Amino acid sequence: MAITLELAINAIIAGLLLGGFYAAVTVGVTISFGMLDIVNIAHPAFIMLGSFVAYTLNSMFGLDPVLIGVAMAPLFFLLGMAVYQVYYYAFERRGEESIQGLAFFFGLLFVGEVGLILVFGVDYRFVEAPYIGSSLHFGFVDLPLRMLIPFVVSLLMVALLQLSFGRSFIGRAILAVSQDRLALQLMAANPTRIKRIAFGISIATASVAGALLIIIQPVEPSIGRDYIGRIFAICVLGGMTSFPGMVAGAMLIGVVESLTATFYGPSWAPAVAFGFLLLTLAARPAGILGR
């Protein structure tokens, strides 16, 4: 295939759009893994749950998927708080967070996937919305709305989180938990309560991310797994705790994946993100913007 400039520019723009969406997928893990030190590898399972909730409500009532994702976020928030409660009593309080805690989330990932397969089967599901299928054209640049809308919604969500974490009491307390747990306790705030709320928020973002995912592509329960490495790659690349760093990492992975898919074929794209992760872990565990 001849490498033309137009093709390359389109691939880069598609990658940026994809990266914007990856930010929505990763923001929850940046909170749970980066800030709270909870290795929630089950996050993709919650995203899949979000996708299938969006699918169910969309096919039953014809509601807009983005609207469903936002409306369901409070329920996901409660679910996240409940999961954290179990995690806290079973592992954190006993000080057995390492292998057992990891295995707990791994089991959760697996149960989530198998549970969705039992309910929905392994067929690909998709949502209906007026903007899916149409796109904007600027010269030779194509902007499919199917990608553009998730991009915008995702960046809005991240920006909202960034603003509220910097300004509100709870947000600052969450940042404080990630920096020094003991000091927070000395300021008479309860770290467990703060972590519960933060974990709830991280799962709430999965509701929106799931809805965005099913706008971008048809979904079946086991594709969530493809996102594990990608999410953690982006989180590590972005330096774990910072939202802007995470967005930069997401864009980077999105562009590299998109270029690989365009010039080498889509079947190689997944390996790129994971290769990136392995190399980052080996060479620069603190991330591209890390300290």
Next chain:
Amino acid sequence: MSTGKFWIVSFAAAAALLLLTRWQIQNEYFYFAAYVVLQYVVLATAWNILGGYTGYTNFGTAAFFAFGAYTAVVLHKLTSVPVPAMILAAGAVSGLLGFGMGYLTLRLKGVFFAIATLALAIVAQTLIVNWDYVGGSRGIYIIRPQQAPLFGGYIEYLYSLMLLLSWLSVALARTIERSRLGLGLAAIRDDEQAAEASGVPTLRLKLVATTLSGALMGMAGAPLPYYVTYLDPTSSFNLSYAVNAVAMPLIGGMTSWIGPLIGAVLLGTIQQVATVTISSALNLLIVGLLLIGFVIVAPNGIVGLVQARRRSGRRRWRSR
């Protein structure tokens, strides 16, 4: 029991089991089911060398396992070597993979290692999907030889090999556990910095553990193409291998060689029965739920439960 004695006694036990089953059981389905259970004995024991003894969680079992299987596929296409030779070659390839993986990531915290292994599984799967020689994403058909090298059918032959491999891995795991190497690994698990400070060569020991663990997983995968006769990336890299390899030692108990053995036999048998009597999707759900339940209620597994009971019994006796 000394290590040498254990090798002999366990070999005698394995040989007796082999002879007894081959003599008494004619039903071919038994061998199909028992092969899978034994395969999990090897996988769980191999996982435990790194996960249980050293404290590093490997979620990439499927990658090592499938690399073993695909090594056998390549050898099958190129040559006509017997299955035992394929098992050895698969062990070498997956052991090398384990070494490379460990070299890249073992200097990191445990959590990063776990995530990197998940990523490794996907990279490895992408490689196989794009490699047309071994069938790519379409998969490949393997035709079994007409005659089994020993008496009996081919599936009985594979069963015998897997039983031998189980014996080898269990005996090896117990040897490691009681050796200097095992002590070093346990020191790493309990406090890596303290171990390093007291002169334990942590990186080298961890590399030995990943290599051995990877090699055994690869060996468990080598007979798979002949067992299923059709191999494709989606099934050979299936997440359920990783889940089982983690769940079995956790449920059995991670600090001793017998834990993974108990866990694998128990969970493996439950799954085989559930597949036949209920459904194959539901049996995976059972594994996941058991894993979650056990890590919450009994974080040290069945072995841990038994030990705790014995200890409290002794205490009661002493206080009398």
